[in-house]
Amino acid sequence: EVVLTQSPATLSLSPGEGATLSCRASQSISNYLAWYQQKPGQAPRLLIYDTSNRATGVAARFSGSGSGTVFTLSIAYLESEDFAVYYCQQRSDWPYTFGQGTKVEIK
Amino acid sequence: QLQESGPGLMKPSETLSLTCTVSGGSMTNYYWTWIRQSPGKGLEWIGYIYYSGSTKYNSSLKSRVTISVDTSKNQFSLFLTSVTAADTAIYYCARLYNGIGYFEYWGQGILVTVS
Numbered sequence: 001e002v003v004l005t006q007s008p009a010t011l012s013l014s015p016g017e018g019a020t021l022s023c024r025a026s027q028s029i030s031n032y033l034a035w036y037q038q039k040p041g042q043a044p045r046l047l048i049y050d051t052s053n054r055a056t057g058v059a060a061r062f063s064g065s066g067s068g069t070v071f072t073l074s075i076a077y078l079e080s081e082d083f084a085v086y087y088c089q090q091r092s093d094w095p096y097t098f099g100q101g102t103k104v105e106i107k
Numbered sequence: 108q109l110q111e112s113g114p115g116l117m118k119p120s121e122t123l124s125l126t127c128t129v130s131g132g133s134m135t136n137y138y139w140t141w142i143r144q145s146p147g148k149g150l151e152w153i154g155y156i157y158y159s160g161s162t163k164y165n166s167s168l169k170s171r172v173t174i175s176v177d178t179s180k181n182q183f184s185l186f187l188t189s190v191t192a193a194d195t196a197i198y199y200c201a202r203l204y205n206g207i208g209y210f211e212y213w214g215q216g217i218l219v220t221v222s
Binding site: 034043044045046049050055087089091094095096097098099100101 | 167
């Protein structure tokens, strides 16, 4: 099973600041990685798929990069609605697995 | 839209049965999946089913899980046998994105407690 490790666990930032979230895979997963955003009481929302492709309707301030075992989600500047928990997920190998999440909170 | 339904409270050793009703579109040509989320294990993919009935399950649950589909009712279902407290979680149904292993449309989730 591919283990995804996200860091940091919590990111405390102010609106307008940029954010960089990391996801490391226990083995190479090529570019088969997605990012999701989850707000309290809601289901996760697909943001980025295959490392760098934004899903429909996702703001351009969200971008993804990486390959192999190291991946990054970048938020160019934080809007109030971006404070949430972010998860990475791989589809390279069964079972599909998720990281444990990074909480982006208001500083 | 996807909407989960089923019992919120179960006893250990019972069989969990959840249904996801799909509205606003056809189930044809799509993969449909179940995912659960618990404080202890985080997000866990359970398995998926193609509209035609072929399935793939998470090996950690494979011996206990069955997913079925009824396209005439626009529904698919999850069955999980011999539940324990470790199966307490929010269960989500979702649709795979473009047939690849990401999850595009999600239901709101249903909390299932085993106690």
